[in-house]
Amino acid sequence: MSATKPAIFNEMLNGEQVRSAYQNLEKWYRSMPAELRSLKQSEAEALFRRVGITFAVYGEGGDPERLIPFDMFPRVMTAEEWRKLDRGVRQRAAALNAFLADVYDRREIIRAGKIPEHLVTNNEAFEKAAIGFRPPRGVFSHIVGVDLVRTGPDQFYVLEDNCRTPSGVSYMLQNREIMMRMFPQLFMESRIRPVDGYAGLLKKTLASVAPQKCQGEPNIVILTPGHFNSAYYEHSFLADLMGVELVEGQDLFVEGDFVWMKTTEGPKKVDVIYRRIDDAFIDPLCFRPDSMLGVPGLMSVYRSGGVTICSAPGAGVADDKAIYTFVPEMIRFYLGEEPILENVPTWQCAKPDDCKYVLENLSELVVKEVHGSGGYGMLVGPKSDKSTIESFAAKIRKNPDNYIAQPTLALSACPTFVEEGIAPRHVDLRPYCLVGETIELVPGGLTRVALTEGSLVVNSSQGGGVKDTWVLAE
């Protein structure tokens, strides 16, 4: 670790020069009068509010229908940059699925000594009920969200994988809709690849993993915990785009060898469930008995091949932060390829040497809980005062297995509208990879932006915003 502050890569600039991918945008921004800008900004907000894209954070109180801030300055990827990300993300999604199919079957990777067994089998997300069951096409994680950050013109790192039910894709789609509606001229002048094929691709992916017992066109549903869930908008949005039913646990029941949904014309068989609820809640007979969200008996139908659950129960074991460090190894082991995208170097506090290093260098590192998410329970060393660091150190000493640490990356920044004009703000990127009969990626993703100056936390629950993400055509 170098002690000097690394330079921040501004995605719009190459030295003093505006990179060609951003030239149109730069012109657009310069020629936009301030009044028009604030007019457009409030128009965007009204559109979001009207279509009802809101986001609630559990336990934060306040307005349950608050908006995620939308920044109008798009983030741009050139065709060449995207080619690498596209290959890298698809490679990763393939390896993660191969890993899942393996650890619930013969566990070759453990036998080969590439991954310690206890990291897998002692993991909370490891699902005993999934052992020995091969889901259709061997796919466990059908929608893989890969969180990427960039530190330089050619340096991308994978920050984490999301193999369960990554959210945010509705923002990717709506951000684009709103930008096209507000600034059609921009789209005529630039060659931006469309993202609106996502819903069709998702439906095709889900249909391709229908269970063998399914005859004819599969009946696909999205299973939501209900309209109090913070991502309910996304659930209903996707159901609407795909033209499938959005169901709650109470709408489904098990009878005989199948799952049925209650309709006004009587029971109708369900073949594929894209569930947006956690493993622990999907079947009170198998997991949490107090769950009101799930469907009693669902797991036994699943295991007998009567229904496909996407993502498969147990998929979470692949996206754990402790497993994350082994993903490059998985790529080599299962695919015989070198990883296209790099991992962020990670110290595992479970290892005594690593832990010692972490404790000695806390002020330079980012420390995360192994199972945490949403930017909670983490320490950003360079941004923390001495007492915060000391109390965090005590937590690590108490339970080292629970923590990993990474260097503070100099996240790239993208021009973002602020009071005075534009200013660079840190961004990340989450593309959504669909895995079924084929492995596909729409050209784009969700760019999250840390709106506070200097902040590295892009999570929407902590003041992050979103941007439209452009991938330029060749």
Added chain:
Amino acid sequence: MLSRTAEHLYWMARYIERAETTARLLEVGARNALLPNATGGYRNDWEAVLLAKGTLEPFVEKYTDINQRNIETWLFFDSDNPSSVYSCLSAARENARVVRTALTAPVWDAINGAFQELQQLHRTERSKLMVTDLCEWTLRACQLIRGAFTSTQLRNDGYDFSGIGTTIERADNTARLIDVKYYVLLPSVNYVGSGLDQSQWALLLQSMTAQRAFNWSYQGEVTAAKIAHLLILNHRFPRSLRACVQWYCEHLDNLAESYQTATAAQEVAHKLLDDLRAATVEEIFEEGLHEFLARFMSRNAEVATTVQEVYLSGMPA
């Protein structure tokens, strides 16, 4: 269609109708309070309004005083009152929010817009709000929602379930309104048709925006028998019991046709319609208006229960 989706659409429509009825009652009550009254001042009439909504008891528990200001609050804003305009429109909007993708954008806009405005009203100082304005606002909001629904919504089964909700609720509300007038204002059967209660009957017409309809439909003096005919048996008047029942029969027939199977719901509804078609005002008065209305409400409720069982619970009948 998912049974739960149908159920949300059905209840959305019922709550919108219910909000409208509460506003109509409130408006009539307020207007009535402006008239001189020999039978005990404004008090009785407000009690009648509360009785009509079946909320006299909880009201008295919460507010000791039956005065106009308290009643306005109770009927319009109070979320402790399940049939206040505020409660009904919130519930309608919540039902709509859950099945948003089953609604067209104009319908959602109308419901969501009404809800946002209602919250604005809630935050406004009470002394700046006229009760008549509140009532007019509610009627306008409900009509906008229904107008958007009728003119933009696909005529599929969801449309029918919503229509059934509106008409079952409306039939119940009309019956209640008539009953309360009868029950409270005409304590003795001998008074029915005596002409003593003219202004009260006129008020009943007013509460349903029916004065003009009455004049168009009937000649000669205003009698209880004619009013009863308009509100109960006249199929041309859109709030009459027969019109409502006929309406939901049509929706139920649509369902039977598109699902290619008739159920107990069509059966009970058509039986009720046949009986209303055959009924006369004389027979109704002979049976006793109150008895007739009580019987109607319970049969209307039976239709609601059957629809619930057959279509909204998701199990085959």
